[in-house]
Amino acid sequence: MSKKITIAIDAMGGENSPDKTIHGVKLFLDKNKSNDDFFLKLFGNKNKLEQILEKYKIKSNKLSITHTEEVVSDEETPLTAVKNSKNTSMWNCIKSQVDGDSDISLSAGNTGVLLVISRMILKMINDVSKPALAGLWPNNNGMNVVLDLGANIECNDINLVDFAELGSALYKSLFPKEKPLVSLLNIGSEEIKGTETLKKTYKKLSELSNENNFIFKGYLEGNRIMDGDSNVIVTDGFTGNIALKTAEGTAKFITDNLKKSLTENLITKISLIFSYFSLKKFKNKLDPRKYNGAIFLGLNGPVVKSHGGTDEIGFYYSIDLCYKIVKGNLMQQINNNINHLKGE
Amino acid sequence: MSKKITIAIDAMGGENSPDKTIHGVKLFLDKNKSNDDFFLKLFGNKNKLEQILEKYKIKSNKLSITHTEEVVSDEETPLTAVKNSKNTSMWNCIKSQVDGDSDISLSAGNTGVLLVISRMILKMINDVSKPALAGLWPNNNGMNVVLDLGANIECNDINLVDFAELGSALYKSLFPKEKPLVSLLNIGSEEIKGTETLKKTYKKLSELSNENNFIFKGYLEGNRIMDGDSNVIVTDGFTGNIALKTAEGTAKFITDNLKKSLTENLITKISLIFSYFSLKKFKNKLDPRKYNGAIFLGLNGPVVKSHGGTDEIGFYYSIDLCYKIVKGNLMQQINNNINHLKGE
Numbered sequence: 001m002s003k004k005i006t007i008a009i010d011a012m013g014g015e016n017s018p019d020k021t022i023h024g025v026k027l028f029l030d031k032n033k034s035n036d037d038f039f040l041k042l043f044g045n046k047n048k049l050e051q052i053l054e055k056y057k058i059k060s061n062k063l064s065i066t067h068t069e070e071v072v073s074d075e076e077t078p079l080t081a082v083k084n085s086k087n088t089s090m091w092n093c094i095k096s097q098v099d100g101d102s103d104i105s106l107s108a109g110n111t112g113v114l115l116v117i118s119r120m121i122l123k124m125i126n127d128v129s130k131p132a133l134a135g136l137w138p139n140n141n142g143m144n145v146v147l148d149l150g151a152n153i154e155c156n157d158i159n160l161v162d163f164a165e166l167g168s169a170l171y172k173s174l175f176p177k178e179k180p181l182v183s184l185l186n187i188g189s190e191e192i193k194g195t196e197t198l199k200k201t202y203k204k205l206s207e208l209s210n211e212n213n214f215i216f217k218g219y220l221e222g223n224r225i226m227d228g229d230s231n232v233i234v235t236d237g238f239t240g241n242i243a244l245k246t247a248e249g250t251a252k253f254i255t256d257n258l259k260k261s262l263t264e265n266l267i268t269k270i271s272l273i274f275s276y277f278s279l280k281k282f283k284n285k286l287d288p289r290k291y292n293g294a295i296f297l298g299l300n301g302p303v304v305k306s307h308g309g310t311d312e313i314g315f316y317y318s319i320d321l322c323y324k325i326v327k328g329n330l331m332q333q334i335n336n337n338i339n340h341l342k343g344e
Numbered sequence: 345m346s347k348k349i350t351i352a353i354d355a356m357g358g359e360n361s362p363d364k365t366i367h368g369v370k371l372f373l374d375k376n377k378s379n380d381d382f383f384l385k386l387f388g389n390k391n392k393l394e395q396i397l398e399k400y401k402i403k404s405n406k407l408s409i410t411h412t413e414e415v416v417s418d419e420e421t422p423l424t425a426v427k428n429s430k431n432t433s434m435w436n437c438i439k440s441q442v443d444g445d446s447d448i449s450l451s452a453g454n455t456g457v458l459l460v461i462s463r464m465i466l467k468m469i470n471d472v473s474k475p476a477l478a479g480l481w482p483n484n485n486g487m488n489v490v491l492d493l494g495a496n497i498e499c500n501d502i503n504l505v506d507f508a509e510l511g512s513a514l515y516k517s518l519f520p521k522e523k524p525l526v527s528l529l530n531i532g533s534e535e536i537k538g539t540e541t542l543k544k545t546y547k548k549l550s551e552l553s554n555e556n557n558f559i560f561k562g563y564l565e566g567n568r569i570m571d572g573d574s575n576v577i578v579t580d581g582f583t584g585n586i587a588l589k590t591a592e593g594t595a596k597f598i599t600d601n602l603k604k605s606l607t608e609n610l611i612t613k614i615s616l617i618f619s620y621f622s623l624k625k626f627k628n629k630l631d632p633r634k635y636n637g638a639i640f641l642g643l644n645g646p647v648v649k650s651h652g653g654t655d656e657i658g659f660y661y662s663i664d665l666c667y668k669i670v671k672g673n674l675m676q677q678i679n680n681n682i683n684h685l686k687g688e
Contacts, residue, residue: 138597139597140597150531153531153538153539154539185586187494187497187581187582187585187586187589194497194582195497195498195582221589222585222586222587222588222589222590222591222592222593223589223590223592223593223596224593225590225593226593226594226596226597227593235586237531238531238538238539238583239582239583239586241531241566242529242531242566242579242583242586242587243566243586243587243590244566245531245565245566245567245568246566246567246569246587246590246591246594247566247590247591247593247594248566248567249566249567249568249569249570249571249591250570250590250591250594250595250598251594251598252567252570253482253483253484253570254594254595254598254599254630255598257626257629257630258602258626260626261619261622261623261625261626262619262622262623264622265622267619267622268619268622278605278606278608278609278611278612279605279606281605282601282602282604282605285601286598286601
């Protein structure tokens, strides 16, 4: 029997947990009834988790509970977390990877603490200069990987080249049949535009571009992130975070205004009868829960951060993301790409 | 008789000009039939402009044509523009401000060249460290000023503080009854987040915050730009440009998908009959042409850059913006704010 894809889940982190996390687990188990190639290791308060498993009528030999006494609070700072977190569900969840008991960790808890203790426990891959937080964005053809989304607010060309290799490896693990097309986020598409760091990165990525690892497409402006012409978009963590949140804010502004318009009077409400299914499909395509899960790359093991405020459906998608990442051999892909970087 | 608001217009720059620019002039004249407090100075090929004025049946004593032989091409680079542009409509349009013949300049031509020759001809205001390009964004309560949008890709705390004063002056000239509420774009709202430059700027803006010039609201994340809680949002030109273009791309992605959904079959098309007026209002509220016009601030005279690809309606809005800026005494507001900065 081949080894199963083992996902370590911090069941306690995030709003409305562990109810939401366990509900998400149920959705995942229901969708994967015929699959026997995975195992879910839940970390958290055993009593509570058992109660909620019962509430959702989950009886499965595809999961286990590891009891942990404490939970990382939202107020905990990255600075004190290392000292305070050893008995938490988050810490033990990640630690199970080092012990060889799991392949990937998932948490909806405190982001800052998760980044710090992941880095501390799993340690950085040799030859990677900085780890990065990668996210998934919808685009016209499917989805993009965008990184860094905020792990590193200042980055040099070496970091950005690493991000291109890490992001390409992630893309290949998620979409094995496609070639990663890498672009560098900038304020113009001409070669002379941008900071010195971007120009140096441009030169290095042009030299590294090949059919096996990634194809470098050059600079990309913010308005073309969702065009679908690139599928790995590289930027520093400050810019990436601003871009991601600005996109979220814009999407919310537009859909809120649309909602207001379509419900403002009886006649527009009648229109909804006719457009109901199409609008539902529209909403479904843009549903942020489908893109829930930022992936922390560059450590000796992948860690996925679910949005803290998501619901059971969002959490389900982040479990599914973990499953796909391991199935697509992310760590092997990263290894290949790091060797490429070293010229091996 | 008091001096009229005199707007110098480069009638030749941008796509479909001078047809579009003159058509925009017509819309402005039509909307301001009863106003007698402005004058439009058009710069461009006299023959062509007269033909198009005739085409649109424009006969007005509120405008003049100054003949210029050449036009700045889209291919012209900022580096060679100073040498090559002296006989162009753009150059002479801006120069008329120095000669005391106009109060503000408007062009839809080559952005890079416009920034360089504006700076060269008008020169920077003493005590301003860098000029900035400011734009208008829709928000829940009306509109924001956001700057810098790309004039300076790297900025220090002194530049960012200048932008806060310049942006507040612009906001006050546009909305004389409101107090400018300034925020600093960052990747978190806590005081400890962000780069050293941002932390220094935060401290200075906190000290400068007062009822007369601007009230500093602290850091703002990208997802809250459109909330309407701030009305002057300060950032460096790299980040501002990425944020602006990402918002544009996101808006396009969503509205394209919505359009596709609402026209995909006969039933959804029927729904449009019922929602037509509400959707039109929705579209109208978000119409980017209403926010057309980036304002170049920090020089001894304001310059407005219209989007090159906009149409006559967008160009009309940028003429209207020029009119409002001068009517609101932008240069006087800037002078006040610069004195505030100097502690006077």
